[in-house]
Amino acid sequence: xxxxxxxxxxxxxxxxxxxxxxxxxxxxxxxxxxxxxxxxxxxxxxxxxxxxxxxxxxxxxxxxxxxxxxxxxxxxxxxxxxxxxxxxxxxxxxxxxxxxxxxxxxxxxxxxxxxxxxxxxxxxxxxxxxxxxxxxxxxxxxxxxxxxxxxxxxxxxxxxxxxxxxxxxxxxxxxxxxxxxxxxxxxxxxxxxxxxxxxxxxxxxxxxxxxxxxxxxxxxxxxxxxxxxxxxxxxxxxxxxxxxxxxxxxxxxxxxxxxxxxxxxxxxxxxxxxxxxxxxxxxxxxxxxxxxxxxxxxxxxxxxxxxxxxxxxxxxxxxxxxxxxxxxxxxxxxxxxxxxxxxxxxxxxxxxxxxxxxxxxxxxxxxxxxxxxxxxxxxxxxxxxxxxxxxxxxxxxxxxxxxxxxxxxxxxxxxxxxx
Amino acid sequence: xxxxxxxxxxxxxxxxxxxxxxxxxxxxxxxxxxxxxxxxxxxxxxxxxxxxxxxxxxxxxxxxxxxxxxxxxxxxxxxxxxxxxxxxxxxxxxxxxxxxxxxxxxxxxxxxxxxxxxxxxxxxxxxxxxxxxxxxxxxxxxxxxxxxxxxxxxxxxxxxxxxxxxxxxxxxxxxxxxxxxxxxxxxxxxxxxxxxxxxxxxxxxxxxxxxxxxxxxxxxxxxxxxxxxxxxxxxxxxxxxxxxxxxxxxxxxxxxxxxxxxxxxxxxxxxxxxxxxxxxxxxxxxxxxxxxxxxxxxxxxxxxxxxxxxxxxxxxxxxxxxxxxxxxxxxxxxxxxxxxxxxxxxxxxxxxxxxxxxxxxxxxxxxxxxxxxxxxxxxxxxxxxxxxxxxxxxxxxxxx
Numbered sequence: 009x010x011x012x013x014x015x016x017x018x019x020x021x022x023x024x025x026x027x028x029x030x031x032x033x034x035x036x037x038x039x040x041x042x043x044x045x046x047x048x049x050x051x052x053x054x055x056x057x058x059x060x061x062x063x064x065x066x067x068x069x070x071x072x073x074x075x076x077x078x079x080x081x082x083x084x085x086x087x088x089x090x091x092x093x094x095x096x097x098x099x100x101x102x103x104x105x106x107x108x109x110x111x112x113x114x115x116x117x118x119x120x121x122x123x124x125x126x127x128x129x130x131x132x133x134x135x136x137x138x139x140x141x142x143x144x145x146x147x148x149x150x151x152x153x154x155x156x157x158x159x160x161x162x163x164x165x166x167x168x169x170x171x172x173x174x175x176x177x178x179x180x181x182x183x184x185x186x187x188x189x190x191x192x193x194x195x196x197x198x199x200x201x202x203x204x205x206x207x208x209x210x211x212x213x214x215x216x217x218x219x220x221x222x223x224x225x226x227x228x229x230x231x232x233x234x235x236x237x238x239x240x241x242x243x244x245x246x247x248x249x250x251x252x253x254x255x256x257x258x259x260x261x262x263x264x265x266x267x268x269x270x271x272x273x274x275x276x277x278x279x280x281x282x283x284x285x286x287x288x289x290x291x292x293x294x295x296x297x298x299x300x301x302x303x304x305x306x307x308x309x310x311x312x313x314x315x316x317x318x319x320x321x322x323x324x325x326x327x328x329x330x331x332x333x334x335x336x337x338x339x340x341x342x343x344x345x346x347x348x349x350x351x352x353x354x355x356x357x358x359x360x361x362x363x364x365x366x367x368x369x370x371x372x373x374x375x376x377x378x379x380x381x382x383x384x385x386x387x388x389x390x391x392x393x394x395x396x397x398x399x400x401x402x403x404x405x406x407x408x409x410x411x412x413x414x415x416x417x418x419x420x421x422x423x424x425x426x427x
Numbered sequence: 428x429x430x431x432x433x434x435x436x437x438x439x440x441x442x443x444x445x446x447x448x449x450x451x452x453x454x455x456x457x458x459x460x461x462x463x464x465x466x467x468x469x470x471x472x473x474x475x476x477x478x479x480x481x482x483x484x485x486x487x488x489x490x491x492x493x494x495x496x497x498x499x500x501x502x503x504x505x506x507x508x509x510x511x512x513x514x515x516x517x518x519x520x521x522x523x524x525x526x527x528x529x530x531x532x533x534x535x536x537x538x539x540x541x542x543x544x545x546x547x548x549x550x551x552x553x554x555x556x557x558x559x560x561x562x563x564x565x566x567x568x569x570x571x572x573x574x575x576x577x578x579x580x581x582x583x584x585x586x587x588x589x590x591x592x593x594x595x596x597x598x599x600x601x602x603x604x605x606x607x608x609x610x611x612x613x614x615x616x617x618x619x620x621x622x623x624x625x626x627x628x629x630x631x632x633x634x635x636x637x638x639x640x641x642x643x644x645x646x647x648x649x650x651x652x653x654x655x656x657x658x659x660x661x662x663x664x665x666x667x668x669x670x671x672x673x674x675x676x677x678x679x680x681x682x683x684x685x686x687x688x689x690x691x692x693x694x695x696x697x698x699x700x701x702x703x704x705x706x707x708x709x710x711x712x713x714x715x716x717x718x719x720x721x722x723x724x725x726x727x728x729x730x731x732x733x734x735x736x737x738x739x740x741x742x743x744x745x746x747x748x749x750x751x752x753x754x755x756x757x758x759x760x761x762x763x764x765x766x767x768x769x770x771x772x773x774x775x776x777x778x779x780x781x782x783x784x785x786x787x788x789x790x791x792x793x794x795x796x797x798x799x800x801x802x803x804x805x806x807x808x809x810x811x812x813x814x815x816x817x818x819x820x821x822x823x824x825x826x827x
Contacts, residue, residue: 061628065628065632127612127613129616175804179804179807179808183494183808183809185804185807185808186758188559188612189754189755189758189803189807190804190807190808192751192754192755193755193800193801193803193804193807194800194804196748196751196752196797196800197797197800197801199797200793200794200796200797200800201794201797203793203796204790204793204797207790207793208789208790209789209790210790210793332619332620335613336620339613372631372635374627374631374636375628375631375632377627378623378624378625378627378628378631379624380624381620381623381624381627382620382621382624382625382628383624384620384624385617385618385619385620385621385622385623385624386617386621387617388613388614388616388617389599389603389609389614389617389618389621390617391613391617392603392607392609392610392611392613392616392617393603393607393608393609393610393614
């Protein structure tokens with residue numbers, strides 16, 4: 009887990025650099041900066057590569073990217089955009105943030121596992137069981153007080169996600185089953201359980217007689233819907249879910265850095281044998297970490313359902329790729345809270361900007377959607393190793409090395425060697 | 428453990444492990460007797476057998492074989508549930524689900540793409556490179572295979588183009604895993620997304636919204652003259668696809684290559700002890716490169732079977748997770764070709780069953796879709812602890 013080592017190393021450096029102006033502090037500052045710069049350069053490279061493919065197939069990458077950008081609604085931030093264009097931009101930006109809301113949490117679900125040295129490919133399955141439970145609770149109990157109902161649905165979805173991820177954690181801790189395989193299997197089981205629940209004749213299929221031939225769930229009752237604070241409440245305006253999401257990102261940061269579990273998780277991620285020798289119960293840590301990962305994914309799903317989706321089609325379950333986006337988000341965000349939020353915004357924007365309704369220029373919208381996958385693939389590939397981007401940064405890095413103390417020299421060696 | 432414990436342990440002619448395995452077999456029989464051709468209509472024999480299996484499992488656990496023992500108990504529980512399901516179904520229903528010849532034929536159909544990809548996984552991981560990008564490499568073969576067959580007018584060329592495409596994507600994985608020493612699981616995940624993007628993009632670019640044209644040259648089925656019309660064998664094996672037979676033939680071939688030839692032993696040496704292999708003059712980098720590329724080509728053939736071999740068209744994300752199943756099959760099969768084949772056949776059987784069940788009861792059929800994954804989960808939990816991946820699997824080699 010070279011990424012983890014690097015991450016822990018850079019963190020250690022940061023904390024050591026508290027006494028300012030020392031050479032070590034200077035290095036720490038540069039290293040901290042490269043923690044931001046490397047992902048940015050990675051993203052830029054991926055976009056350029058995507059642009060090359062667009063160009064190679066006879067389209068103009070600049071107008072394509074401009075169209076995607078406008079589709080994301082980020083042009084709302086420009087004061088000169090006005091009138092109907094501004095209204096469209098606002099709607100698009102709400103979409104972007106709606107997309108980013110669950111991505112932050114699914115990203116955290118992957119990131120926390122990474123911190124503990126595990127690869128949670130199961131964000132997808134944990135998210136799907138969260139979906140199932142959230143839509144089930146949200147569409148039942150119609151007499152419940154609104155706030156209670158919302159909290160109930162979110163907590164239940166979190167518990168479902170946690171239980172689902174917990175299976176993988178328990179199997180790893182007790183039998184040594186590799187979590188990569190078990191979470192992949194759990195993803196597929198979740199998909200088919202979901203399809204089973206909401207298909208025609210399934211146990212949770214809608215009671216609405218008009219939808220008797222549509223494989224869909226019941227709709228979430230009015231009381232369980234999250235309040236919308238920006239845009240239309242009926243046409244997918246932005247709901248308060250995003251604040252829950254951001255708050256949980258802060259919780260994640262505190263959990264990692266300020267709690268015993270976070271410390272133990274990082275220790276286990278760094279070296280399970282050493283952690284065990286130091287008295288950490290490795291198996292228990294794995295289980296707890298997976299439970300929390302699953303809870304994050306479950307909450308993500310509930311915010312989706314209670315915020316704007318309101319019902320669930322079997323097709324949604326079968327085509328959803330969010331767990332895999334979560335991997336990209338976590339990796340690009342370097343498994344930190346802030347990084348994950350930033351990466352989730354990027355992917356949320358990319359998803360909105362490339363959806364068909366937002367592309368109305370020279371290029372076929374379907375092509376642009378696949379461009380998202382390619383860019384995402386490039387980003388994941390590039391973050392799997394930092395060597396490429398680090399080499400680009402080499403010029404700046406050399407200056408840093410001149411100031412480095414012995415400990416930091418070792419750190420650089422291990423970073424460049426192991427990544 | 429005290430001396431006393433050893434003293435009271437009687438010397439056994441059978442080990443707890445054998446008893447546990449026996450328990451698993453008995454548990455399976457508890458279910459098998461309720462389906463055609465035996466079709467026991469009462470629960471009693473099944474329950475008796477299941478109880479025996481549970482007892483064997485418990486004894487096995489007491490004897491120290493915790494995993495095998497619990498496996499036997501779990502299988503016994505599944506078997507009782509299965510037996511209850513069959514006993515409570517009408518005979519006609521049972522016979523329509525368990526039309527064995529059709530089940531076998533469908534099992535082979537479903538297993539074929541998995542076999543190629545799982546063998547690809549075996550090659551790559553034997554050399555020490557984890558290949559979670561099998562899914563993406565399959566998808567590349569799936570699309571570029573049909574593109575090649577369409578463009579060049581023959582399924583043979585389709586397969587060639589598929590292998591080239593899968594090999595190229597594998598080359599990317601090799602470059603990242605071997606040269607850049609990337610986290611192989613992460614780069615494999617990237618590979619999968621890249622393939623999803625590339626195939627979707629070029630499907631749209633070349634064929635537009637109408638999709639791939641009809642009447643593209645397809646891999647033929649092999650009509651075996653002797654048994655083609657001979658009852659069970661005819662229906663089960665009489666007209667299987669050429670690629671099914673190639674896939675099955677590859678299993679002994681690959682076993683021979685990996686365990687009996689010089690090149691295969693070298694490949695495994697690199698996966699087990701790269702430093703030692705390097706010391707005696709083998710090029711770890713070159714051997715791993717070829718292994719990863721070969722694995723991409725095999726996975727691509729598996730993908731091409733779906734498009735060029737079976738359906739005759741390509742649709743977006745057509746492999747739909749089969750690469751991951753192949754990966755699981757490889758692990759289930761303990762990183763060995765034969766093991767991978769049996770695991771693929773088991774998964775194929777699960778798919779085939781779910782098809783048959785769907786035709787009788789669509790709602791239940793959906794749940795059966797999940798069965799292979801549940802089985803894998805149980806198996807991975809029970810078996811993988813004892814099987815061992817190649818020692819250097821997933822560890823980038825740094826020359827000193």
